[in-house]
Amino acid sequence: MRRDIRPVAIALVLAALATSVRAQSSQPVLDLAPGGFSETLLEPGIKGRDVLVDPLRMLVGWHRGSAAGPFRIDQVRALLPLAGTPGDYCVRIASADSRYSALNRYQKTTARAPAMGVEAKSRYASELAQQFSAADVIIRIVSGSTCPGTGDAFIVAAVPPGATDTQKLLAYLNVRGSHAQISLVRADKTLAVGQCERPDKAAILYSDICSVTVSDLNGATPEALRVTYVNNLGRVANTDFRLIWGSK
């Protein structure tokens, strides 16, 4: 009777060892971080359509405060902290009707206590002041040594001439054919949610003005401006623009 049980016991032990080895070999070298497994599978239904390729075409401008009065180009300011920020920038100043556009590279000043102005040597300065109100001109300041910049650039808030209501941050978006929503985020946590609407005046440069109030941040400093929109495939998509947060 004992002789009959021995091979069976050996077989059971070997089976248990094999199972253990197999279990060990399937253990991943990278464990999934807390937060779950996020993935997207795009249906093959819409062929030949791509998703976002140039995010900066979407973000036309990023302002702190609502502009007022005539557009005086020498009064454009940037909320750029001097410490710990990149040295090169690209500034685009363009009118809402696309009649005026200036795209120029800039370098951060070496002066110790500079004013927050953006140097402008425009030969059209007086015409701009006569023909455009400050609210009709949109400014975008991005970091980087190339112009108009890349999608991973840092965005600096511009203070338009005659800015009032400086508790308001305004994002000018070109998301024609879609809807948009903005939020300010830090470490993937939403700090404040904005609201997007059609501009009051006809604008060729952008389709939506989105505003968010600084006081909604409750003193926190956001890391990115998140734009939520519907992409070409009809899906909700997010694009984050990294921010350089400067105070007045």
Next chain:
Amino acid sequence: MPTAVNAVSRRVRALMSNRHVQARFGAAIVAFLIYLLWLWLLPLPPHWTALKATSEYVGYRVIDPDASTLRVGGMFGAVIGEQSRDLGCVNAIVTPAQGTWVEYRRGGKDQLTISIEPFAKGPTANMAASGGDGGPVVGKLQLTLDPSCPGVAPNRFPISGPAAFGEELARPGATGELPPGLLLKATVDVYALALQRVLMITLPEVVYSVMSFDVPPGVVVCADAHADQTLGEAPRLPCPGRPASAATPPDVAADSVIAWNGAAFASDGGFEISAATNAPGLVLQSTRTFGQSTPTRRIDLGRHAQVLKDPNLLWLHFLVGLFLLFLQAGSWLTRFWERGPDVGDTPHRKSK
């Protein structure tokens, strides 16, 4: 030549110095002024504007949710709002809420989007899904054609409210692709009902063509309610569109004056549109066509055309003119019969 001019001038001066002629001339002026006043006081004729267009874009503000209902299938839904989310494939009856802005865009066979945007934070639409899991939608709703979704995409799209046909050319967005939006071609035909009654006389019921013209491609066509404006002046408000930040809440009564009724039919290169409106004015809006300073042109569709085109009014003019001619001829013949050929209030006769 100066001698002849002087002779005519002398003759006119002599004629005008005659008291009888003066009285007749004064009476003619008064009659003409009364006639002009009568023309001015004529009621605006019932008229309608028919638009036949091929456009990549149509947008309108909903005044009748039931008339704006869509049977949606084969499309993917997404909502942008405080809680943005994908709805997945949509196979449902979608009824936009009153006052929402509905947009249809089509750039080709595989490109179709329906967008519904509420005013302020109002309701967007109600979705009655086949599985019974529909309900009200809050936020901006976008439906995109997706062949991988089950069901049949809609082919006929209702237009029932103040509408904008076409969108001005703008810069492409992040994908570098220009979203469908252009008005490719359009023809406007305006018709009116002829004047039907003058004093005790009933005139035949006639519909006449007031005007017909081709719209320049790339403009935005919409209706306008400001009947007091004259031809060519820019309207106070541009064409209706998505809810703007400073916009007043939609007013159904005001909207119904400039409402269009019709449908857009999906074709390979956009929508084939057939729509009509009773609005008193039409607006063509384009900064590229009409310039930056006056980017809109308003066309008055009512009173001006009536005087020149109403067949009953033209016949009336003709008959009255003929009557006056016969009256004058009869008067002259009577005098001729009584006094011989040398009759009439001529200076020559007076001098005798």
